[in-house]
Amino acid sequence: MSTSTPLAPATTAVPLAPVVRRRRRRLTPGRIALVAVLSVGLAGTLLPFVWMILGAFKTNAEIMRRPITWWPQAPTLDNFRAWFFEFDMTRYFFNSVFLAVVSVATTLLFCSMVGWALAKLEFPGKKVLITVVLGTMFVPGIVTLIPQFVLVANLNMVGTYWGMILPGMVGAFGVFLMRQFMLEIPDSLLDAARIDGAGEFRIFARIVLPLCRAPLATLAIFTFMGSWNGFLWPLIVSQRDSLYTLPVALALYTSPTGDKGAEFGLQMAGSVLIIVPVLAVFIAMQKHFVQGIAMTGIK
Amino acid sequence: MTSTTTERRTPPATSRRPGKSVSLAARRRRTAVIAWLFAAPFVLSFGVFGLVPLLSSFGMAFTDLRVNDIRTPFAVDFVGLGNFAEVLSDTTFLRALRNTLGFVVVGVPLSLFSALVLAVMLNSLGRRAATFFRVGYYTPVVTTIVAVAVVWRIMYQPNGLINSLLADIGIDGPNWLGDTRTALPALTLMAVWRSIGSSMVIFLAGLQAIPSDVKEAAMMDGASTVQRFFRITIPMMMPTILLNAILTTTGFMQFFDEPFVMTNGGPLQSTTSIALYVFNQFQWGNYSVGAAGAYVLFAIISIFAIIQFRFFRQRT
Known part of the structure; x- marks a missing residue:
């Protein structure tokens, strides 16, 4: 990820294609919708990882409990421990x-x-x-x-x-x-x-x-x-x-x-x-x- | 790196290297020796562990080599096309072939289309936002298939995450991996999820290579966004689409880790792939049959690549 730089230099550093650039920067409803769609898609894409990391700290019973709990109710390290001690x-x-x-x-x-x-x-x-x-x-x-x-x-x-x-x-x-x-x-x-x-x-x-x-x-x-x-x-x-x-x-x-x-x-x-x-x-x-x-x- | 300091220490013209007195032929011979010294480590390891198996796999497919012959791989009989006949008349193989083709025919277009749409969307964003989403969508690509397959196997449980999310919107989800009708689609979905990012990044590079004056000219002429997408972006992206199509197809054709981990080919062989079939033949000791199966897969991959190449050639 690019390190965050102050806004002003970033815009002045791009002297070329002023028309297109300015066009893109404007916050139109279309742009907001675009970012919203992409964000939802990204959340879906990363969901398995979130579920995996949270699930690693849950007991087996909690993982299968309905309704689902996202955050571990009783966080445990037993799952990791088993990998190091049983295996x-x-x-x-x-x-x-x-x-x-x-x-x-x-x-x-x-x-x-x-x-x-x-x-x-x-x-x-x-x-x-x-x-x-x-x-x-x-x-x-x-x-x-x-x-x-x-x-x-x-x-x-x-x-x-x-x-x-x-x-x-x-x-x-x-x-x-x-x-x-x-x-x-x-x-x-x-x-x-x-x-x-x-x-x-x-x-x-x-x-x-x-x-x-x-x-x-x-x-x-x-x-x-x-x-x-x-x-x-x-x-x-x-x-x-x-x-x-x-x-x-x-x-x-x-x-x-x-x-x-x-x-x-x-x-x-x-x-x-x-x-x-x-x-x-x-x-x-x-x-x-x-x-x-x-x-x-x-x- | 060490270069900046050491380069300056490079001795001037007073080295021991022979000067102009050496003949051209001698110098050429010297270069050849040096070049082969550079190539030697690669040539040795690639030759022994890459080329020898590749060539012998072809021979192996025509013999009756089994696990018992492993110590005497040359003392086997030739059976001609017998292994191929056996493979192609084996209902399990035909099932695996059908599964693999179904997986490819559904999965590859789905993956490519999603990736292209994503890339076009990202390409219209500012630099920083695009980088953020690009990294995010690429994440599944770098992760270990075996590990994500284990996670998806849990999510696909009858009372797992996916069905509980479906229940929230009033849908009674199936037993994804336990039902012959849903197991292959479930694996396909996961494979698509994992492959979109890599095609997307290649598409993005292709999109950025389209000269902006072409698009601007079209814009001046009053072409709409949709028109520009189909009349300019797609035609100019054809080489990139071809590359992605071939790479994704080749990858999907060999799918192994997903069915091995998630279903072991079941239920009722509904997710057995050709690669899994080859692996199973290997496990059972039928080496030459496995080799023949692998060559059938290789042939299918090549045919697909040729078809795709022709198809895209016609359109550019």
Whole structure:
């Protein structure tokens, strides 16, 4: 969200298109109706989150009580406590964070490196590499799921961190994003550095990467989200409780047929523990999100 | 970052780097080696964990690989199109296909239309208000599907939040997830809720790219708001709509987390998706059948993308 600035500078800072601007600023009935409609829609959109957060502090009986109570009548932390004492929530949390951090680190490093080679260096095999990367970008993940599992099984990595990490280390999208941005870096800048005697690795580390902060931030966010929200791969490869990520633990332990299937307060508390960190990242970095989407056209 | 201080320390022309004496061919070879060194980490990990599974998935779909063969994936028999024949004659798969298509055909247009309307509304707001609403409407997109599916599963309970809100306006709500007629629509609604924001942001970027002089010219010529929307905004947005249509369709086609968490495909397979079918085949050890099912899904996604591409091409 943009930090609140005093009104006067905001209007004077936009000298262009005075007609259109002034038109938009006026408070017409139409504009008020528009904001009202949008507000109602937004309330509806956010309602599940409000219900979830409030519900996490309610007893099971209260969640199902009619008429509904919005604010917890007798706020309780039992739902959260259960996750930490009956289940190993600390562990799942660590697993999710660990996998996300590793996947962000490797993706940023490896994708920017290959992106750099594909953007600015000439080498045999370059065209093939570009074709393969772009060609596989839109292959749905489910296609490679089973062979990936067979491969990981043959490497004896099922039920290990390696098995969870290795297939998620890089992504074609990251290469595409980094390359697109690096193509824009002027050659004159690089030539100047080369004339000054800088080697290619030095140029990459000292000139290119600092210039790529924006796409790196975008890639970091999307990779983090992908890893944090990822479900299918950790579901099939983790295999034991100590390797479960947050979504796997939540889905498996709150299954409607399981013994926590009717413990709605516990379920909502689990959802809160997963969603709140990701929401915090989103709100803190929302500018980069929007930039990234505008930059790439990819969600 | 460290750049500002270190750049200045870059040694001047007196480095150990070979000067003009090196031949062009040698320098080119050097560049190629360096380039491949840059590419190596990606090529290795992507090759082993991306490309190898991709290529072998295609082979796998034509074999009789099962869980017992997992250690000897090459010692299997080829069965030709047998797996595809099995998949396409499996009533569960056909049910999953129908569910997936229904989900896509209803969900994607609903999501795109809502997102476009929202984007147009936001685009006519001031900057600060637009940012506020954009962040708000985008929120569901970033949240974990599994977690929101758990929350919606509770809201959809027979005496859950949704039915109690409906009761307030005098409607006796159904058992959403327990009824074969309402389970898939209930999942669709949730998926639409979660996907609107991402299309909306892309639409907004597209709207902002429309040159304002075009709109102003139309305004001068006396075009109404509705006319401008259909005659200028929509045609100029076609590439953006195409992009969104393909991305949303591809995403919806693979829906898995929602049915897995909320219904496990039930009741009576009314919410089984193709991805869930593939997963179940995998769980039962029918690896090659699962691989074939995944390829059928891939083919359908590709066909949809081609149709959408043609459709929008004709209109621009």
